[in-house]
Amino acid sequence: MLLPHLAKKIVSEVRRLLDEDIIIVDTNGIIIASTDLERLGNFHEGAFLVCQEKKKRIITKEDESRLKGVKAGINLPIFFHGDVIGVIGITGDPKKVSQYGELLKKMTELLIQESYYTEQLELESRALEAFVFDWVQRREWSTVFYERAQLFGIDLHLPRRVIVGAFFSKNASLQIDIWKYVKKAWNEQGDVIVRWGNDRFLILQTAHIHEKERIATKIKHLQHALSEKYGIPFSFGVGKIVSAKNVHLSYKQAERALHVAKQTNAIIFDEDLRLEMCLEEISLPTREEFIKRTIEPLFNEQELLDTLRTFFEHHLSLKRTAQALHIHINTLHYRLKKIQELTNLNMKQTEDLVTLYLAVRFLDENTKK
Template sequence: MLSPHLAKKIVSDVRRLIDEDIIIVDTNGIIMASTDTTRLGQFHEGAFLVCQEKKKRIITKQDENILRGVKAGINLPIFFRGDVIGVIGITGDPKKVSPYGELLKKMTELLIQENYYTEQLQLEARALETFVFEWLQARDWSPSFYERAQLFHIDLTMKRRVIIASFHENEPSLSVDMWKYVQNMWNEQRDIIVRWGNDRLLILQTDEDKERTTAKIKTVQRALIEKYAVTLYIGCGKMVDSKHVHHSYKQAERALHIAKQTKKIVFDEDLRLEMCLEDISLPTKQELVKRTIDPLMHEQELLHTLRTFFANDLSLKQTAEALHIHINTLHYRLKKIEQYTNLHVRNLEHIITLYLAIRFLDETTKK
């Protein structure tokens, strides 16, 4: 309950209130944490007696010659759920430090209680994460799986959509505070929200309405930007029976990959071309780039022209305006692209090939 790490944190927090030396002692009378590091690990007879008597003890100058390892001050028992779990001691003139005693004792007990509930929350969160992981892996549900679902109050008869929310790779790791904040913002008891690694949240959603889901996600995204200055990318799978959430999970992964590129909330059911492109292996994408636009790699102006051409839906007029060039210059550049690649911009198959090559080039370059 009262670990050395927690004791050290308490001493650090309490030290901000007073200048006197502070110690935290375990129930065996051993000093666990102290502002005076030379006292760590020493036996403190006064604190040991406080644990036995369960009441505070004033340590006088005379006691320094009688009791082992003590200094003048005050020792107070730390209680948790009715039991003494340690002692906090303040070194100094008893008359001077006594007024601080009860305040620091109460503050210490509150810190211990807060730490306990945080640990319990983390244990429950990890248990739920383990359950969800098994849910996504298992194809047949065992009796114990059903029992744990009941313990977590999870209805396995409901349809669910898997939503994966991912933080930007350069932003802080997902904290317990962020996770709880999203849970409170989401505010749907039937849905399950778990931390999924250091930078992801996994949501098993029960609402089939896409518009409501999109509105809720946008609200959470805005709130996280305002409170934590973090960006959330969202990929959503399809609604499926609870037995088939693994399918929705794979769809959410695919949608998330597109969401990171487009900076939009992506539902897998809305994917068309992207759905096919995601299944193409990286070596195949690289080979297509090599066979098509590799001769343009040292012609950045032509590559930029081609990207702009696609960004403006193959409109010559809009592309020329976007590039701030005369349309005849654009015709010249497109002719050069055709010469380098042997692919013609007026041929449907060729233009699709060029589009895919540019897309794969940008994708593989980022990777």
């Protein structure tokens, strides 16, 4: 069936080549797309006859008075898989427009084929996404699950590593283009690549124990190529190598690593996380309450808050902190003492010092978000 949105696209494309009025008519003889909007929805008897006879028809001036809804020109059947699915009509002097008939008919049929195969690929992609979604969520595999894997040519005996890539763009066509580029550029036999929402893509990589450095380099090259091509930053989270049945664990690790990676648009392997591994498990409400109980008194003292942040950035070095802030070291001592008084936390005690560090870190991460 020839749908109106595709018919409208065809008319738009064909009009670029020919400065004549064009119509697309369905098999019932109803005009579903036209350069003359007043003809939309009208019955076209000439096109209806073309569908019945499956051959082109020249519409003459005389036909205008005896056939309903027609204008002089030429009507040609549109074939798809051997069947007539509609008619394309060109309005004008038949002697003038007939020379374009076969060319425009062929162009129309090619556009329909392209649209059909694009839709088929989209359906296949969605089916694969649904399969992968089940894979990363499900722990028990059914007979149907094995059959679906076989249908997609996926080997469920190979160990896997989950890689999640992320970017930010609200442009729908750009999102699809990025996914297609990743799919083409990655080019690793046996790997499964799917879109994962609008601004993510997921790679189920067939992994080997001693190839971390190679994969890290490959991801880095992909990240660089994507950033160069699209002018936006990309982040990657990489899970550990697991058996195919434990892909859900690698997926969870990749998501955790990605959360850290997005803060600096980096490539993070979950196995390299240490403190971050624990911090990622702390909920946002808990973080906010922690900040409130520790450094909230500094919120109206921006100078002190900046001093504390710089102190941690320079690994507790008084000399380098003072230099970075362009202040005398005695001034720094005064500010640190003031921080201790306001927060009631002693920087000479390990637990209080760590508490202040975590509070500043949570604050900065929340601010970035």
